[in-house]
Every structure is written in C-alpha cells, then in structure tokens.
Amino acid sequence: MKRFLILMFTSVMIFSLTSCNFATKTYKIELIVKGSSMEFWKNLSKGAQSAALTNHAEIQMDGPEEEKDPADQLRYIEKAIQEKPDAIILAASDYNRMVKPVENAVNAGIPVIMVDSDVNSKKTLAYVGTDNIMLGSKLAQSLESRVKTGGKVAVISFVQDSYPAVQREKGFRDTMARYSRFQLLKTQYGGSDNAISEKLTAALLKSEPDLVAIAALNEPSAAGAAQALSKSGRKNVRVFAVDCMPTEAMYMEQGVVDIALLQNPYQMGYYSVETAVKALNGQRVEDVYTDIYTVDKSNLFDKLYQQLIFPFSN
Amino acid sequence: MKDRRSIGEKRTRTSIRLGRKFRWNSLQVVLSIVMLGLSLTAVMVISQLIYSHASATINYSVSQNNIQIVSDVAKSIDSYIDEMESISDTITNLLAKEPVENLNRSTVVFLRDDIETIAVFDETQNAVFCTDSRTLRDDIDLTRQSWFTGVIAQHSNYLISVPHVQRLFWGDYPWVITLTRGVTWKQGGVVHNGVVMVDMNFNRIRDLCTRDLENHGYLYIMGTDGSIIYHPMQQMIYAGIQPKEFQATSHLRDGSSQVTNDGQKLSVAVKTLSGASWKVIGVSTLQGLDAYGNGLKNYIMTAVFLLSLALFCASIVVSRGIVSPLRQLVFLMGRISGNGEDICAPEKGVFEIRTLSASFNRMVRRIRQLMNQVKEEQEQLRRSELKALYSQINPHFLYNTLDSVVWLAQSGDQKNVVHMVMALAKFFRMSLSGGRESITVEEELQQVENYLIIQQLRFYNTFTYEISCEDEIKRAITPKLVLQPLVENAIVHGLGTLGESGVITVKAQKRDNMLLFEVRDNGCGIPPEKLEHILETSPKSRNGFGLKNVHERIRLGCGPEYGLTLESEPDEGTTVWVKLPLQFPEAQKEVES
Known part of the structure; x- marks a missing residue:
C-alpha cells in the first residue's frame, strides 16, 4: 500500500513537472x-x-x-x-x-x-x-597596387576620436609606410558629413597639385571627396574608399572612385x-x-555587393 | 469500586488519544491521499489532453491560414505579372501595326507608379522607344545583361529576371524585376528583331509579399534556379547569412507540409506561380497554444493549482465525513469493554456508516439487555437456591429436633422439653424474620445460640459452646443463616466422635473494616486433601454442601472478595472464618435509595 502511494505520488509529480515546460524568454x-x-x-x-x-x-x-x-x-x-x-x-x-x-x-x-x-x-x-586595422591596411595595399606612380596621398577621416577612424588610419598609415613612393598628408576630419568632406577635399585639390590619391575612411568622406574631385575635373587623382552608397557608386562607374572596401x-x-x-x-x-569586400567598377553590380551598396528604398 | 472506575476512565482516554493521533495507515490519510492522487492525475491528464488538442487545432488553423495567404499572394503576383505581360503584348501589337514613331503618343496609358521604365531596344541595343524622358546612359553594354541577351533569339517568350539594380540612367539605381520579350517590327522596309522591356519596381512585389503569417511567420519567393526573388531577410541572404530554415523549406512541393528544423516545428505552404514558375513559400512556426504567450499557460497552471488545492480540501473533508463516524464507533467500541455505561453512536454519515452505527447501537442495547437478564437470572437463581437451602435445612432439622423432643418427653424431662421447644420456636421465628434476607449480627448470633441449645439438648450436653460479639458490630447487617450451617457442620463432622470435651466457639468481630465471624471446633479436623476441595463448586460432591452453599451465597451477594476461609488441623480442630462487608442498617438504606 505504501509503495503504491509513493509510486502514485512520484508519477503525479513527474507529470506535473513535465507539463510545465515554459516557453523560452524573449x-x-x-x-x-x-x-x-x-x-x-x-x-x-x-x-x-x-x-x-x-x-x-x-x-x-x-x-x-x-x-x-x-x-x-x-x-x-x-x-x-x-x-x-x-x-x-x-x-x-x-x-x-x-x-x-x-x-x-x-x-x-x-x-x-x-x-x-x-x-x-x-x-x-x-x-x-x-577589423579596422586590417581594413586600413587593405586600403593601403589596393592603393599601392593600383596607383603605379608616386605622389602625395590625402587621408579624409571622419571623427577624430572615433575608434574605427583611429584604427583604420593606423592600419592605413602603417602599411603605407612600407611604400616609399607615397607621401601621406595630414589627416583631415570631415565629421561624417558629405559637404564638409567635399569642402576639405576641394581645398586639398587646390593646395596639393601632386596629389595622386585620396583615402576616404568612411562613406560620407568618400562621397564628399568624389564629389569635389568630380567637380574639379582632375583625372590624375583617384579616390580609395571605405564603404559605398549609390552616390559613390555612380562616381565609381564614372571612374572617380577607384575601389571601395565594403563592410557588412x-x-x-x-x-x-x-x-x-x-x-x-x-x-x-x-x-x-565581419567580412570585408573589395568592390570596383567591374563587380559593382554583383549580386552580393549590389545589396550592400544599393539598399532597398522603403 | 472507586478504583475500578478510575481504571475504566483511563482506558477511555487512551482510546481517544489513539483515535486522534496522526497515523499514516489510518483510513482518513489513505482515503485522502488516494482521492487526491487520483483526482490530481485526472486533472493533469485532462488538462494535458485539452492542451494538446487545442494546440493541434491551433496548429491546423495556422497551416490553413498559411496556405490561404500563400495562395492569395501567388494569385496577386500572378495577376500582376499578367498585367506586365499584357503591357508588353500591347506594345508588341502596336509595333506590328503602327510605325515606331507613333508609339510615343500611346505610352501615356502605360505610365504607372509601379513601372519604372518601359523601353524597346533593337538588335543593335539602340533604344527606339522609352517611357522615361531622361537620356539613357550610353556606356551600358546590354549584351552583358541577361534580360537582354536571354530573349533576343527566342522572340515572343517572356523572360522575367531576378530582382536586380537597374542602371539605365546616371545616378539612378532602382531595384527592379525586368520582364522582356522578343518583338519584331518593320521600319522603313527593314525588319528589326528587338526586345520589349518592362521594369517593374521591386518594391511593388515586396509590398505584395509583405504579409505577416501567424507566429512571426513570413513568406518568400524562390526562382527556378533556387535563387531568391524575395525574402524578408533578402539583404541578409545576400550578405551571406542564410536563415536556418531555408535549407529545410526550399525543396518542398506545392501544398502544405510540416518540417522540423532546429527543434522547431514549421508549417510550410508552397504555391508555384503559373506564369513565372516562381515558388511562393510561406513559413510559420507551429507553437500550438504557446503562440498565445505564457499568459495562457500560466492561466492553466494556476487553474490546475487552484483545482488541486480545492481537491485537497475536498478530499480531507470527504474522508473525514466518512471516517469520523467510524472513528467514533471505534472509540465507543473501546468503551464497551470498560463498563456498562449508556453508549449510543450517532447515526449519521453515509448509508453504510449509518447502518453500521445502527447495528452497533442495536448490539449495545442487546448486550445491555442480556447483561440485565443475566443479572436478574442470577438473582433469581440465588433466591431459589436460598429457598432451597432453607427448605433443605428445615424439614431435616425439624424432624431430628422433634425426634429429640419426643425422646425427652418420653424420658419425662419436662424442663428440657420446654427449653428445647422454646428454642425451636425462637429458631424458626427468626428463620422467617419477616421475609428479610438480612438480619443483624446480634440476631444471627441468637439464632445460632438457639440452634446450639437445641443441639446441645439433643446430644445430651456432650459439648459446650461459647458465643462472643464485639459491641460495635452488634447492629451490623449480615445475611441470615450464615453461621447455622457452619455450626451444624462443626457439630456433625467435627465433634461427632468426641466426648464431653468438645467446644464450639462462635465469634463476631470487626477486622480491617470487615465483619468477620469465626466458628471454631476442637474436633477431628478435616483431612488436607478434602480441605482443598471443600469450597469448590462441584455438583456431585455431597460433602460440605452446607459450607459451599454459604460460601457461594456470600460471594454472589457481596462480591468475590468475601466468603469463607477454612483452616484445619487433623485431631486439633477446624476454624471457619466468614468474611462479610461491614454494613449497618442506615448505610444499607442509603445505598438502596
């Protein structure tokens, strides 16, 4: 009798326990x-x-x-x-x-x-x-491989103490230091703003006739730089950008922006x-x-990249 | 008497305590637990059954709902594509009938929000017609675009591209789905083989597909080659993150099916479009009742808990209802063995218990009745025995005495005749004693003296006697004819053979708050083997009938601790002690009242 009771009690307990499998928390x-x-x-x-x-x-x-x-x-x-x-x-x-x-x-x-x-x-x-150091380093490598002549290279960054800005610049400068035919100019900060970046670039283009490349460390910097460059009509300077959006893509199609490193x-x-x-x-x-992709004119419309560059408009 | 009552009470109290003490094997506990266990199990099983049944029903309705939505979406996309096809057909027909230049005039009809561009290209990639007023880019190589190359050879077949970024104009990068078909027209006598292109804004397709399925479900569209046409997480898929359930659902056929992915049950509805051979796939998790959040589950758990609590209380109440009359019976049963108080079990509770109580009460009444009957019968028996005893004494004794009187009269001893007859008369008067059974000690002693006088005369003064009595017990009560048989015994058996030296002593005294008679003779005594059995009740032995009779009468009337005690030494004599309760007439009256 006692064993029967214990058996029944445990079975009821187990039953009630198994029946309360609570849904996972959000x-x-x-x-x-x-x-x-x-x-x-x-x-x-x-x-x-x-x-x-x-x-x-x-x-x-x-x-x-x-x-x-x-x-x-x-x-x-x-x-x-x-x-x-x-x-x-x-x-x-x-x-x-x-x-x-x-x-x-x-x-x-x-x-x-x-x-x-x-x-x-x-x-x-x-x-x-x-990995922003790697991103900066990659940017330097592609710049080196695509700009065969030597000359001055401008760096348009965005916010001075923003960690990605610091690291990208560090990666970029450290790698660029290996290539002696380039001279890096002082970093300009465009504050992640197209117009400011454009102004800075325009000024640079005027003051630096030996400029061969502009490294733009984020998308507004690149778009601004490309805009200024396009307006100036100079063909011997190319933009190397981090990130790409439709405006920048257009400049890439027009050959103003040489390559863009895409983040995801x-x-x-x-x-x-x-x-x-x-x-x-x-x-x-x-x-x-996360992944880093290198995009230029030839693969801009590849399935993988077009999604990153041209977001669906809502 | 006092001692006995207190023992009875103690026993009663013990039985109460035993009744109330908690015991695992008591009926109430067993009943409560069994009832609680059974009802809990029932509640659990039923709630689980209902829960799973409700879940299944909900899952079914989710699947049904999914397939409905998927069909709806498929239908609207189909009709949308049909519209686009018919636009391209219209242009084809127009081109067949009219010169290309006239086309521009009719195009207003085709302008819709959801159409980005409609254009006709000839085989040299020249745009002969375009709805957009902007200038087309001249740097685009159409032969590198699948929507153009795919169609030119095949003429009138429709080709629907996957969503892509169109770049016909500078700085404009819309997401479109391009529908193309081959077209042939004549211009200035030359037959041109070209392409009609309709760019559908992809947002339109997205709007059609942005339908929420139940339980955070969604739908996606897959192209023939397994490419994604639309997916709510399309950007994620392009960005290299594939939803976990994509593998599990992409290969399924039309209709509704269930798959398990990553431990989650999914309801998948698939519908293939008639025009584009795309598949619309709806995916929903099957969560059953869980879809309604924890609220319902908690509600059920609370209900089960409260129900269990109620059942717990109910099981205690019900089992107590059954058990408490039983417990009372058990308690009363214990008291029966104590003493004959008035016991009556309350007849309430369930039928069986009531019957049991009634039977118990009947039994108790019957026992009481029987006990009274037995008592009465005992009384009657005693009375009849007494009467038998009296009547036994009397004729024998009377015969002998009368015989003696005759002898005395014959011998002329007139004085002794008178003496003896008087003693006889007194003896008999006292024997009657007004029908009372009890007389005073004094009377009893007188009675014995009368008897001794008669016997002395009969046996010619061959023995002497002494009678003494303590003063304070003269008024005490004693059953009558207690001493006479003892004295008779002493004379007949003790002194019978002895000469003139025989002495009979009768003493009444108070001892230990008891009345003690002592009858002593100095006769031949009783042999030990006879002495042992002299007071035992054995109907066959005639020996010592008188003693035994007296002994039993006393025990019957006064209690087992009273009666006779014998001591005998062969050739020395015998002493008989009669122990009796010390009672006085007043006290007896009080007791009786």
Missing part, C-alpha cells in the same frame, strides 16, 4: 548606434532585426540622428540604462569618452556588446564588427544580436570580425 536588447539616419546604421539595424526574429529577442534601435557630436550618445546610453534592457549593443561614438557610461551600464547589471566601434574598456563582453553592416547587426543572446543564455562569447 530578450529585450537596446541597440544604440552613432547616426540613426545614416544608411549604414539602418542596414546594421536590419541585420539586428533579422537576428532578433530567429533568436527570440526584441530590438529597439536608438541613438543620435547624426554622428557629428560624440557627446550626443551619452544621454541615449543613460536612457537605456534607465529602461533596464537585458543587454545593450553599442557602437561607441568615442573610444574614451564612452568608457564611463558603458561601465555604468555594466555595473547596473546590463551586459554590453560593442558593435562596429569599440570602447576603451575591458568590461564589455565582445566586439562585433570589422547586416552581418554586424546580425552577429551582435546573436552574440548578445548567446551571452544572455550563459554561453561563452568571443569577438566576431
């Missing part, structure tokens, strides 16, 4: 970008949304509209901390100034994953994005969310470096 993840109106960040967000769909997560994108002032991002981080999401994915607008807010978030118990632009802190879980913002968005969910599920996470 994580809330805050994605803070550098310029929410920019195509690059929109694409990154799309990648993040796709990952959210398959990984039981909910993404909320936020951040300043434009990348001009790094301090703008502070209040978005503070706001995110207040809202207590499960995780924050952040593209830091400044390598050093964002350390404190990031560490505040971590201390508040919110894990932080860095995407595209890293921050000077060891408290973040992982970095997902382009979809991958960044996708893998950052995947990494965040992995971390939230208690798995070990590592840095993820």
Whole structure:
C-alpha cells in the first residue's frame, strides 16, 4: 500500500513537472548606434532585426540622428540604462569618452556588446564588427597596387576620436609606410558629413597639385571627396574608399572612385544580436570580425555587393 | 469500586488519544491521499489532453491560414505579372501595326507608379522607344545583361529576371524585376528583331509579399534556379547569412507540409506561380497554444493549482465525513469493554456508516439487555437456591429436633422439653424474620445460640459452646443463616466422635473494616486433601454442601472478595472464618435509595 502511494505520488509529480515546460524568454536588447539616419546604421539595424526574429529577442534601435557630436550618445546610453534592457549593443561614438557610461551600464547589471566601434574598456563582453586595422591596411595595399606612380596621398577621416577612424588610419598609415613612393598628408576630419568632406577635399585639390590619391575612411568622406574631385575635373587623382552608397557608386562607374572596401553592416547587426543572446543564455562569447569586400567598377553590380551598396528604398 | 472506575476512565482516554493521533495507515490519510492522487492525475491528464488538442487545432488553423495567404499572394503576383505581360503584348501589337514613331503618343496609358521604365531596344541595343524622358546612359553594354541577351533569339517568350539594380540612367539605381520579350517590327522596309522591356519596381512585389503569417511567420519567393526573388531577410541572404530554415523549406512541393528544423516545428505552404514558375513559400512556426504567450499557460497552471488545492480540501473533508463516524464507533467500541455505561453512536454519515452505527447501537442495547437478564437470572437463581437451602435445612432439622423432643418427653424431662421447644420456636421465628434476607449480627448470633441449645439438648450436653460479639458490630447487617450451617457442620463432622470435651466457639468481630465471624471446633479436623476441595463448586460432591452453599451465597451477594476461609488441623480442630462487608442498617438504606 505504501509503495503504491509513493509510486502514485512520484508519477503525479513527474507529470506535473513535465507539463510545465515554459516557453523560452524573449530578450529585450537596446541597440544604440552613432547616426540613426545614416544608411549604414539602418542596414546594421536590419541585420539586428533579422537576428532578433530567429533568436527570440526584441530590438529597439536608438541613438543620435547624426554622428557629428560624440557627446550626443551619452544621454541615449543613460536612457537605456534607465529602461533596464537585458543587454545593450553599442557602437561607441568615442573610444574614451564612452568608457564611463558603458561601465555604468555594466555595473547596473546590463551586459554590453560593442558593435562596429569599440570602447576603451575591458568590461564589455565582445566586439562585433570589422577589423579596422586590417581594413586600413587593405586600403593601403589596393592603393599601392593600383596607383603605379608616386605622389602625395590625402587621408579624409571622419571623427577624430572615433575608434574605427583611429584604427583604420593606423592600419592605413602603417602599411603605407612600407611604400616609399607615397607621401601621406595630414589627416583631415570631415565629421561624417558629405559637404564638409567635399569642402576639405576641394581645398586639398587646390593646395596639393601632386596629389595622386585620396583615402576616404568612411562613406560620407568618400562621397564628399568624389564629389569635389568630380567637380574639379582632375583625372590624375583617384579616390580609395571605405564603404559605398549609390552616390559613390555612380562616381565609381564614372571612374572617380577607384575601389571601395565594403563592410557588412547586416552581418554586424546580425552577429551582435546573436552574440548578445548567446551571452544572455550563459554561453561563452568571443569577438566576431565581419567580412570585408573589395568592390570596383567591374563587380559593382554583383549580386552580393549590389545589396550592400544599393539598399532597398522603403 | 472507586478504583475500578478510575481504571475504566483511563482506558477511555487512551482510546481517544489513539483515535486522534496522526497515523499514516489510518483510513482518513489513505482515503485522502488516494482521492487526491487520483483526482490530481485526472486533472493533469485532462488538462494535458485539452492542451494538446487545442494546440493541434491551433496548429491546423495556422497551416490553413498559411496556405490561404500563400495562395492569395501567388494569385496577386500572378495577376500582376499578367498585367506586365499584357503591357508588353500591347506594345508588341502596336509595333506590328503602327510605325515606331507613333508609339510615343500611346505610352501615356502605360505610365504607372509601379513601372519604372518601359523601353524597346533593337538588335543593335539602340533604344527606339522609352517611357522615361531622361537620356539613357550610353556606356551600358546590354549584351552583358541577361534580360537582354536571354530573349533576343527566342522572340515572343517572356523572360522575367531576378530582382536586380537597374542602371539605365546616371545616378539612378532602382531595384527592379525586368520582364522582356522578343518583338519584331518593320521600319522603313527593314525588319528589326528587338526586345520589349518592362521594369517593374521591386518594391511593388515586396509590398505584395509583405504579409505577416501567424507566429512571426513570413513568406518568400524562390526562382527556378533556387535563387531568391524575395525574402524578408533578402539583404541578409545576400550578405551571406542564410536563415536556418531555408535549407529545410526550399525543396518542398506545392501544398502544405510540416518540417522540423532546429527543434522547431514549421508549417510550410508552397504555391508555384503559373506564369513565372516562381515558388511562393510561406513559413510559420507551429507553437500550438504557446503562440498565445505564457499568459495562457500560466492561466492553466494556476487553474490546475487552484483545482488541486480545492481537491485537497475536498478530499480531507470527504474522508473525514466518512471516517469520523467510524472513528467514533471505534472509540465507543473501546468503551464497551470498560463498563456498562449508556453508549449510543450517532447515526449519521453515509448509508453504510449509518447502518453500521445502527447495528452497533442495536448490539449495545442487546448486550445491555442480556447483561440485565443475566443479572436478574442470577438473582433469581440465588433466591431459589436460598429457598432451597432453607427448605433443605428445615424439614431435616425439624424432624431430628422433634425426634429429640419426643425422646425427652418420653424420658419425662419436662424442663428440657420446654427449653428445647422454646428454642425451636425462637429458631424458626427468626428463620422467617419477616421475609428479610438480612438480619443483624446480634440476631444471627441468637439464632445460632438457639440452634446450639437445641443441639446441645439433643446430644445430651456432650459439648459446650461459647458465643462472643464485639459491641460495635452488634447492629451490623449480615445475611441470615450464615453461621447455622457452619455450626451444624462443626457439630456433625467435627465433634461427632468426641466426648464431653468438645467446644464450639462462635465469634463476631470487626477486622480491617470487615465483619468477620469465626466458628471454631476442637474436633477431628478435616483431612488436607478434602480441605482443598471443600469450597469448590462441584455438583456431585455431597460433602460440605452446607459450607459451599454459604460460601457461594456470600460471594454472589457481596462480591468475590468475601466468603469463607477454612483452616484445619487433623485431631486439633477446624476454624471457619466468614468474611462479610461491614454494613449497618442506615448505610444499607442509603445505598438502596
């Protein structure tokens, strides 16, 4: 009798336990970008949304509209901390100034994953994005292989203390140092703005008659540089760009822009969310470096690249 | 008497305590657990059944819904492509009838938001007609574009491209799907073989396809060669990230099917377009009731929990309802063995228990009845035995005494005749004693003295006697005719053979709050083997009938601790002690009242 009772009790217990397999939790993840109106960040967000769909997560994108002032991002981080999401994915607008807010978030118990632009802190879980030193180095290599004559090379960067800008420039300059036929000019900062970059380039074109190439370290820089170059009508200078959008693509078709190194913002968005969910599920996470593609006039309309260069208009 | 009652109470209390103590094997616990277990299992099984059934129903409706949406989308894309085809047909027909130059006038008809460009190219890649007023780029090599090269040889077949970025104009890069067909026209006597091109804005197709399926489902379109025409994560796929379920769903045939991918059940609806041989594929996860979020599940769990709680309480109440009358019966049963109090079990609860209680009550009543009956019968028996005893004594004794009187009268001893007859008269009067059974010690002693006087006369003073009594017990009560048989015994069996030296002593005294009579003779005594059995009830032995009779009468009337005690030494004499309760007339009256 006693054994029968115990048997029945256990079976009821097991039954009730197995019947409460609760559905998996949906994580809330805050994605803070550098310029929410920019195509690059929109694409990154799309990648993040796709990952959210398959990984039981909910993404909320936020951040300043434009990348001009790094301090703008502070209040978005503070706001995110207040809202207590499960995780924050952040593209830091400044390598050093964002350390404190990031560490505040971590201390508040919110894990932080860095995407595209890293921050000077060891408290973040992982970095997902382009290996920017390698990107800079690749840019230098293709410049060297395509510009056979020597001469001056201008560098148009975007925001001075932005970590990707720093690293790309470092990679670029370190590799360029190997090629003695080029002289690098002082870096100009276009603030991720077409018009400013265009103005800077126009001034350079005037003051530097020996200029043979312009290295533009992000898309607005490249577009601005190409525009100025196209207007000036100089044929002996070519732009080597990082990232490419339709305007720049047109200049590439016209031969103003020689090559563009494409980053993959979809991958960044996708893998950052995947990494965040992995971390939230208690798995070990590592840095993820996303793909870099070299595009020129000949392969601009390849299936893989046209999607990155010409986003669907909504 | 007091001691006995207290023992009874103690036992009763113990049985109550045993009844209330928690025991794993008690009926109530077993009943509660079994009922709780069974009902819980039932609740669980039923809720699980309902849950899975509801899930299956929901999954079915999800699949049905999916196939409906997929068919809808397929139909609208089909009709959309049909429209495009008919536009290209119209242009082809126009070209066949009218000169190329006239075409521009009719084109207004074709201008729609969702059409980027309509153009006609001849075999030399010259645009003979274009709806767009902008100048076409002159640096484009159409022979490198599949929509152009694919169609020129095959004439009237339609060719629908995959989505691509069109670049007919500078700085304009729209995403389009290009529909082309071959066309032939005459211009200035020359037959031209060209291409009609309709660029459909891809956004239109995307709009048609942007339909939310249930449970975060989506649909995508796959071309004949496995290329993606549309996918909500198209950009991801181009960017090198393929959705996990793509492999599992892309090869499926038309209709609805279920596949398991990565531990997730998917409902996949497939419909092939009639015109473009594209496949529209709808994918939804099958989550059953889980699709409604945790709320429903929690609701069910809460309901089950509350139900279990209710069942738990109910099982306790019900089992108590069954068990408590039983427990009362058990308790009362324990009391029966105690003493004959009035016991009555309440007749309530379920039918069987009520019947049991009723039977128990009947049994108790019957037992009480029987006990009373037995008591009464015992009483009657005692009475009849007493009567038998009296009547046994009397005629024998009377005969002997009268015999003696006759002898005395014959011998002329008038004085002794008078003496004896008087003693006899007194003896008998006292024997009657007004029908009472109890008399005082004094009376009893007088009675014995009368008897001894008579016997002394009969046996010619061959023995002497002594009677003594303590003063304080003279008024005490004693059953009558207790001493006479003992004295008779002493005279007949003890002194019978002895000469003039025989002495009979009768003493009444108070000892240990008891009345103690002592009858002693100095006769021949009783042999030990006889002494042992002299008080035992054996109907066959005639010996010591008197003693036994007295002994039993006392025990019957006063209790087992009273009665006779014998001591005998052969040739020394015999002593008989009679232990009786010390009672006085007043006390007895009180007890009786």
